[in-house]
Amino acid sequence: MLFQTPTQFAVLALVLLAGWFFGLASSSGGKKWKQRFRDEEAAHKAYRAEVASDLKTRDARLQEVEAERDRLLKDRTTATTASTAAAATGAAAASTGHGSGFFGWGRDNLSRIRGIDADLEHALGQRGIKTYRAIEGLSEADERALEDDLRLRPGTIDAEHWREQAAMLREGRDDDHHGRWG
Missing domain, CATH: 1.20.5 (Single alpha-helices involved in coiled-coils or other helix-helix interfaces)
Structure with a gap:
C-alpha cells in the first residue's frame, strides 16, 4: 500500500488542498471566454x-x-x-437646329460613327463638337485643322465619311447607316 502512516495521509491531504487552491487561483472562471x-x-x-x-x-x-x-x-x-x-x-x-442629343443632354453619341471611339468622342467634346450637326457643319479647312489637332492621318474624316454618317444618324436613318457602315 502506498500511504500507511498518518503523516503521509496529512501530506497527501495538504498537497490535494494546495492543488485545489492553485487550480482556483489560475482559473479565469470562464469570464474571459464569455x-x-x-x-x-x-x-x-x-x-x-x-x-x-x-x-x-x-x-x-x-x-x-x-x-x-x-x-x-x-x-x-x-x-x-x-x-x-x-x-x-x-x-x-x-x-430648330439642335436635337435633344444623347440622353437629352445636348449631345449625340458620336461613337456610333465608324472611326470614332470613346476616347476620340471625348476629345471631340472637349473641342466643342458634341452633336451630329456639328460634324455635318465641318468645312474642309475645319477637317484638316481637327485632324492635325487630334493627330489623325490627313484625310481620315473625309475617307471615313464622318459628315455623311452624322447626317444619316441625325435624320434617324439608323438602318441605312447600319447597312452601309455596320
Missing part, C-alpha cells in the same frame, strides 16, 4: 445590420434606376413616334 463570445456575437449582429442596410439601399437605388429606365423608354418611344411622323411630313429638316 466576454469574448459576447463581443463576437455583438460584432456579428452589427455586421448583419450593416448588410441589411446596404441591401435596403441597393434595392431602393435599383427601383430608382428601373423607374428612370422605364421613363426613358417611354420618352424614347414617344420621340421615335414623333420623329417618324416629323420625317414623314418633312418637318425634321426644318427643326
Whole structure:
C-alpha cells in the first residue's frame, strides 16, 4: 500500500488542498471566454445590420434606376413616334437646329460613327463638337485643322465619311447607316 502512516495521509491531504487552491487561483472562471463570445456575437449582429442596410439601399437605388429606365423608354418611344411622323411630313429638316442629343443632354453619341471611339468622342467634346450637326457643319479647312489637332492621318474624316454618317444618324436613318457602315 502506498500511504500507511498518518503523516503521509496529512501530506497527501495538504498537497490535494494546495492543488485545489492553485487550480482556483489560475482559473479565469470562464469570464474571459464569455466576454469574448459576447463581443463576437455583438460584432456579428452589427455586421448583419450593416448588410441589411446596404441591401435596403441597393434595392431602393435599383427601383430608382428601373423607374428612370422605364421613363426613358417611354420618352424614347414617344420621340421615335414623333420623329417618324416629323420625317414623314418633312418637318425634321426644318427643326430648330439642335436635337435633344444623347440622353437629352445636348449631345449625340458620336461613337456610333465608324472611326470614332470613346476616347476620340471625348476629345471631340472637349473641342466643342458634341452633336451630329456639328460634324455635318465641318468645312474642309475645319477637317484638316481637327485632324492635325487630334493627330489623325490627313484625310481620315473625309475617307471615313464622318459628315455623311452624322447626317444619316441625325435624320434617324439608323438602318441605312447600319447597312452601309455596320
